[in-house]
Amino acid sequence: MHELGLTQHLIEIAERVARENGATQVRAVKVEIGALAGVVPESVEFCFDVCSRGTLLEGSRLEILFIPGRGRCYDCQAECTLDTYTVTCPECGGFSLERLQGKELRVVEVEVD
Numbered sequence: 001m002h003e004l005g006l007t008q009h010l011i012e013i014a015e016r017v018a019r020e021n022g023a024t025q026v027r028a029v030k031v032e033i034g035a036l037a038g039v040v041p042e043s044v045e046f047c048f049d050v051c052s053r054g055t056l057l058e059g060s061r062l063e064i065l066f067i068p069g070r071g072r073c074y075d076c077q078a079e080c081t082l083d084t085y086t087v088t089c090p091e092c093g094g095f096s097l098e099r100l101q102g103k104e105l106r107v108v109e110v111e112v113d
C-alpha cells in the first residue's frame with residue numbers, strides 16, 4: 001500500500017508548514033487528490049490516522065479535495081473526463097490523450113493553533 005509513504009510525506013510537509021509558522025498543533029489539513037494520482041482517498045484517510053500519531057497533526061482533521069481527471073485529445077482536440085481506465089478519446093477513438101488535470105497530490109492548506 002503506497003498510500004502509507006505518500007501520507008507520511010504529506011504529513012511531513014504539513015508539519016514543516018506548521019513549524020515555520022511557530023505552531024504547536026495542527027487543527028486541519030487540506031489535501032488535493034487527483035483522480036489520476038493513483039491514490040485511494042480512503043486509504044490516505046486511514047493512513048493519516050495512523051501516521052499522524054506523535055506528530056503536530058495528531059488529532060487534526062483531514063480534508064480531502066477530490067480533483068476529477070480532465071484530458072484533451074491530440075488528434076481531435078476534444079476535451080473529456082478522464083479516469084485511470086480511460087485510454088481512448090470518447091470523440092474519435094484516438095489513443096493520444098494529454099492529461100490536463102487530475103494528477104494532483106498536494107497539501108493546499110494547513111490550519112494551525
Ligand SMILES: [Zn+2]
Pocket residue numbers: 073074075076077078089090091092093094
Ligand atoms: Zn479525439
